[in-house]
Amino acid sequence: MVERVLEAVAAVAPEVRAGLPGRRVYDADENPSGEKQLAADVYADQLFEERLLALNAVGSYASEERESVIEADEGDTYHLAVDPLDGSSNLKSNNAMGTIVAVYDEPLPARGEHLVASAFVLYGPITTMTVAHDGTVTEYVVDESGDRTVVDDDVTLPDDPVVYGFGGRVPDWLDDFEAYAREIEQELKLRYGGAMIADVNQVLEYGGVFAYPALDSAPNGKLRLQFEGNPIGHIVETAGGASSDGARSLLDVEPTELHQRVPVHIGNTSLVERLEDALE
Ligand code: P6P
Numbered sequence: 001m002v003e004r005v006l007e008a009v010a011a012v013a014p015e016v017r018a019g020l021p022g023r024r025v026y027d028a029d030e031n032p033s034g035e036k037q038l039a040a041d042v043y044a045d046q047l048f049e050e051r052l053l054a055l056n057a058v059g060s061y062a063s064e065e066r067e068s069v070i071e072a073d074e075g076d077t078y079h080l081a082v083d084p085l086d087g088s089s090n091l092k093s094n095n096a097m098g099t100i101v102a103v104y105d106e107p108l109p110a111r112g113e114h115l116v117a118s119a120f121v122l123y124g125p126i127t128t129m130t131v132a133h134d135g136t137v138t139e140y141v142v143d144e145s146g147d148r149t150v151v152d153d154d155v156t157l158p159d160d161p162v163v164y165g166f167g168g169r170v171p172d173w174l175d176d177f178e179a180y181a182r183e184i185e186q187e188l189k190l191r192y193g194g195a196m197i198a199d200v201n202q203v204l205e206y207g208g209v210f211a212y213p214a215l216d217s218a219p220n221g222k223l224r225l226q227f228e229g230n231p232i233g234h235i236v237e238t239a240g241g242a243s244s245d246g247a248r249s250l251l252d253v254e255p256t257e258l259h260q261r262v263p264v265h266i267g268n269t270s271l272v273e274r275l276e277d278a279l280e
Contacts, residue, residue, distance in 0.1 A: 001057045001077060002103055002117045002133060008051045009101050010129055011146035013121045016044045016085070016099065020123070024091050032067045032259045033224065040091055041065055044084035044099065052080055052101075062108050062258060064227045069108055069258065078116065079104045081226040086120075087195020096124040098197025102231035109226050109258050112251030118231035118238075120197045130155065130204070132231075132238040137204075157241040158207035161268045165192035165199040167212035167222065177213045180278040184209065184271070196223065200232055200266065204239055209267030211275070214246060221263035225253055229262045242272035246279045 023039035031037050045065040053061050059076035062069045064083045080103055087097035099121040106114040117133040127142040128151070137155035140148035164184050166173075173181065188209070191202045199210050212223045223229055233243030233250030243250040243266045253262055265275050 004055055004057060005052065005078060005080070005101070005103055006117065006119060006129075006131055006133075008055060009048070009099070009119060009121065010140070010142050010148050012047050012051050013099065013123075013127055013129065013142050014144050014146050015047055016040075016121075017123050017127055019043050019047075020091060031065045033064065033261075037065060038085070038088045038091060041085050041088050045082070048082050048084050048099070048101075052082070060107065062226065064224060064259070077105065079106060079108050079110065081108055081231070083224075083227040086197050086228065087193075090193070090195045090198075095193055095195065096122060096198035097195045098122045100197065100228060100231050102227065102234075109255035109260070111255055112225075112230035112233055112249070112253065115230060115234045115251070118234040120200075120231070120235070122197050122201055124198065124201075128201075130201070130235060132235040135238060137235055137239040155204060155239050157204060157236070157239050157268055159268075161188055161207040161209065161271055163191040163202050163206045163208035164188040164267075164271075165190065165202065165208075165210045167192070168215045168218075172215040172217050174214055174216065174279075176279050177211075177275075180275055183274075196228060196232065196264075200236070203241075203267050204236070207268055209265065209271040209275070211265040212263070213265065214263040218261070220261040222261060223264045225250070225255060225260050225262040226258060229253070229264045232264070232266060236266040240269075241267055242269040244272050244276055247276060 083100040139152040
């Protein structure tokens with residue numbers, strides 16, 4: 001049944017991509033996290049809500065762009081948390097961005113261990129979709145009709161890390177994180193583009209570490225547990241890597257409210273373990 005959800009996400013992706021060029025302006029509203037909304041954010045959110053809530057197995061739809069969960073008239077198997085256009089601020093600079101879909105089997109907010117599947121669509125030079133389900137990560141190319149073709153049926157982090165990307169402003173980093181960052185920047189190549197999905201995909205492809213850490217100005221970081229931390233942690237851990245809020249797997253973080261933020265660190269297990277040691 002989860003395949004129906006994934007098919008629907010792939011089917012919407014080309015429409016989202018086609019709708020981007022005319023929607024690079026900011027709407028009047030802000031999202032529940034207090035971030036300005038692009039017309040593209042609202043458009044993508046409406047498309048995904050319409051198509052996903054229409055599926056019998058979907059019991060509810062939650063979005064980074066909306067204050068509360070939308071209950072389906074019927075269906076109660078899956079509860080979706082969607083970031084319709086992650087990194088949409090990259091639209092104005094014509095850089096990559098993505099969609100994240102988390103499929104939980106419990107009402108939201110839910111722990112990451114209740115993820116049945118996690119997926120992201122990357123709107124890069126090519127539209128790809130990466131899915132963690134049943135212990136495997138699969139990468140697809142999505143064509144203009146929304147059909148998927150497998151390009152990697154067992155995505156696994158390379159053993160030798162190559163890239164790193166750390167969010168937040170350096171003066172805002174906590175001292176222990178900064179010390180870790182100073183070590184990593186001597187060892188790896190900087191790859192940070194301002195859209196989590198594109199940066200995480202660099203880590204999946206080349207090996208390394210991505211983090212949006214706790215900051216002096218934001219002790220819980222910037223990224224949202226339900227919509228970003230859990231699904232990306234699920235994908236990276238399924239691909240043989242690790243995730244952490246600084247102390248534990250993101251999938252073990254106790255959910256308290258729908259839009260709660262969490263420090264996010266993902267990548268090769270050795271690099272994530274070094275980070276946790278540095279933050280102890
Ligand atoms: P900054 C995009 O707004 C996002 O939520 C993530 O996709 C990305 O990793 C992060 O925020 C970028 O934040 O502070 O670098 O603009």
